[in-house]
Amino acid sequence: MIRINVIGSGNVAHHLIRALLQLEKSQPQWQLQQVMARRAKQLPHELPAEKHIDDIALWKTADLCLVAVSDDAITAVTEQIKQEDLLVAHTSGSQPMKAIATGLRRAVFYPLQTFSIQKPVDFKTVPLCLEAETQSDLALLKSLAMALSEKVYNIDSQQRKALHVAAVFACNFVNHMYHLSAEICEQEKVPFEVLLPLIEETAAKVKALHPADAQTGPARRNDKKTLKAHVDFLQDEKKRDLYQLLTHSIQEHVKKL
Amino acid sequence: MIRINVIGSGNVAHHLIRALLQLEKSQPQWQLQQVMARRAKQLPHELPAEKHIDDIALWKTADLCLVAVSDDAITAVTEQIKQEDLLVAHTSGSQPMKAIATGLRRAVFYPLQTFSIQKPVDFKTVPLCLEAETQSDLALLKSLAMALSEKVYNIDSQQRKALHVAAVFACNFVNHMYHLSAEICEQEKVPFEVLLPLIEETAAKVKALHPADAQTGPARRNDKKTLKAHVDFLQDEKKRDLYQLLTHSIQEHVKKL
Numbered sequence: 001m002i003r004i005n006v007i008g009s010g011n012v013a014h015h016l017i018r019a020l021l022q023l024e025k026s027q028p029q030w031q032l033q034q035v036m037a038r039r040a041k042q043l044p045h046e047l048p049a050e051k052h053i054d055d056i057a058l059w060k061t062a063d064l065c066l067v068a069v070s071d072d073a074i075t076a077v078t079e080q081i082k083q084e085d086l087l088v089a090h091t092s093g094s095q096p097m098k099a100i101a102t103g104l105r106r107a108v109f110y111p112l113q114t115f116s117i118q119k120p121v122d123f124k125t126v127p128l129c130l131e132a133e134t135q136s137d138l139a140l141l142k143s144l145a146m147a148l149s150e151k152v153y154n155i156d157s158q159q160r161k162a163l164h165v166a167a168v169f170a171c172n173f174v175n176h177m178y179h180l181s182a183e184i185c186e187q188e189k190v191p192f193e194v195l196l197p198l199i200e201e202t203a204a205k206v207k208a209l210h211p212a213d214a215q216t217g218p219a220r221r222n223d224k225k226t227l228k229a230h231v232d233f234l235q236d237e238k239k240r241d242l243y244q245l246l247t248h249s250i251q252e253h254v255k256k257l
Numbered sequence: 258m259i260r261i262n263v264i265g266s267g268n269v270a271h272h273l274i275r276a277l278l279q280l281e282k283s284q285p286q287w288q289l290q291q292v293m294a295r296r297a298k299q300l301p302h303e304l305p306a307e308k309h310i311d312d313i314a315l316w317k318t319a320d321l322c323l324v325a326v327s328d329d330a331i332t333a334v335t336e337q338i339k340q341e342d343l344l345v346a347h348t349s350g351s352q353p354m355k356a357i358a359t360g361l362r363r364a365v366f367y368p369l370q371t372f373s374i375q376k377p378v379d380f381k382t383v384p385l386c387l388e389a390e391t392q393s394d395l396a397l398l399k400s401l402a403m404a405l406s407e408k409v410y411n412i413d414s415q416q417r418k419a420l421h422v423a424a425v426f427a428c429n430f431v432n433h434m435y436h437l438s439a440e441i442c443e444q445e446k447v448p449f450e451v452l453l454p455l456i457e458e459t460a461a462k463v464k465a466l467h468p469a470d471a472q473t474g475p476a477r478r479n480d481k482k483t484l485k486a487h488v489d490f491l492q493d494e495k496k497r498d499l500y501q502l503l504t505h506s507i508q509e510h511v512k513k514l
Binding site for chain 2: 214
């Protein structure tokens with residue numbers, strides 16, 4: 001039996017705890033033993049009260065600890081762990097493995113997904129990016145990861161850094177484009193929902209085509225008349241500047257093809 | 258019976274013709290009578306050869322003509338239609354209704370989706386944005402649209418202009434973000450597929466949440482340490498500038514909340 005302690009109660013911890021509770025039902029060799037969290041409020045309702053601790057003094061010996069706290073807190077939180085030589089993995093995309101305090105077996109267990117507490121996530125589809133100091137620790141993490149998800153990757157710290165930046169472009173900046181798009185719709189009282197099938201198809205397309213080949217639209221075609229009409233339409237200077245900059249960037253990329 | 262002639266053989270024409278051929282099988286009151294296209298190469302294979310014409314002299318009297326040609330060609334192409342007072346709808350998001358030649362009953366039948374010939378599209382999910390000069394023409398277009406798709410909207414020319422710009426943000430610029438993201442992955446030899454579930458979830462999230470509420474990440478949290486690490490990581494000046502500009506734009510929007 002592998003006893004897992006989790007530290008944290010944020011978005012990632014919330015979904016990870018739910019996935020672990022689900023897992024121990026079907027594969028009881030994996031036991032979610034304790035969740036250490038100062039605030040119980042954001043913890044999933046299905047977590048049995050006796051598994052929640054808010055004081056490190058109540059810590060029970062574990063085989064693995066998953067630390068899902070904010071990036072800045074990883075070092076301070078892991079310094080409090082008194083169980084020597086424990087395997088401890090943080091869940092951050094941006095922090096190096098060595099953010100974990102010394103005296104522990106360090107590892108990373110990074111779920112690459114956008115988590116919000118209000119939206120359920122199918123953990124089976126969440127890519128889990130793993131790193132560990134030894135092959136045997138990596139093997140243990142990998143067997144847990146494969147029990148939780150169908151998508152498991154070995155990703156070293158440098159690759160994870162790249163992935164994290166790439167994820168900002170593919171998620172946060174993409175969502176910001178949706179936001180600007182919604183503002184343009186609201187201004188002319190067009191329901192944003194008209195754009196949802198386009199948004200879905202644009203995301204679906206890159207499963208089959210490289211984004212370079214999936215590109216369409218006036219910038220790609222260098223349709224000067226439409227580009228000018230769009231710039232003229234955009235009254236808001238910031239949106240207009242972004243429009244021109246991104247159009248230019250698309251055209252620079254088209255040239256390279 | 259409503260006889261429909263289509264002009265064009267590009268991406269939109271291709272998918273529209275396929276949808277119309279499908280429709281006439283189940284609802285024979287709608288007849289795809291002729292497709293006028295100079296190049297037969299891009300036409301769907303299932304189009305019977307006798308329905309394809311490449312000379313306007315072979316035109317048969319129709320009840321409705323759908324013009325799916327490039328924006329710049331709409332006026333010239335519709336000037337060739339000799340059937341007086343025919344109901345003619347173009348399929349462009351950016352052109353006004355009056356781009357259609359005089360002497361015809363003008364309308365717009367704009368399918369708001371990203372079409373590539375190599376990727377099949379479920380036409381039932383394609384939003385169709387309609388405009389016409391008279392209520393009776395609008396009613397005819399609407400009954401066709403509702404037979405083809407579950408998403409039909411009345412959108413006037415000004416709203417369509419906004420939608421078209423909004424679609425550039427939500428599709429072309431989004432796809433460009435995917436492209437930049439893929440380049441960052443390629444540079445560190447991380448497979449881009451690791452990001453696909455994140456891309457899918459980011460798109461799915463805005464079905465349930467407004468993009469303002471769906472935003473996550475270092476810009477949203479104003480996580481200065483991570484923002485700095487990302488900027489330091491980006492060696493390519495253009496990507497770095499875009500990163501800073503989009504981060505700034507997200508933070509300006511967060512302030513407004």
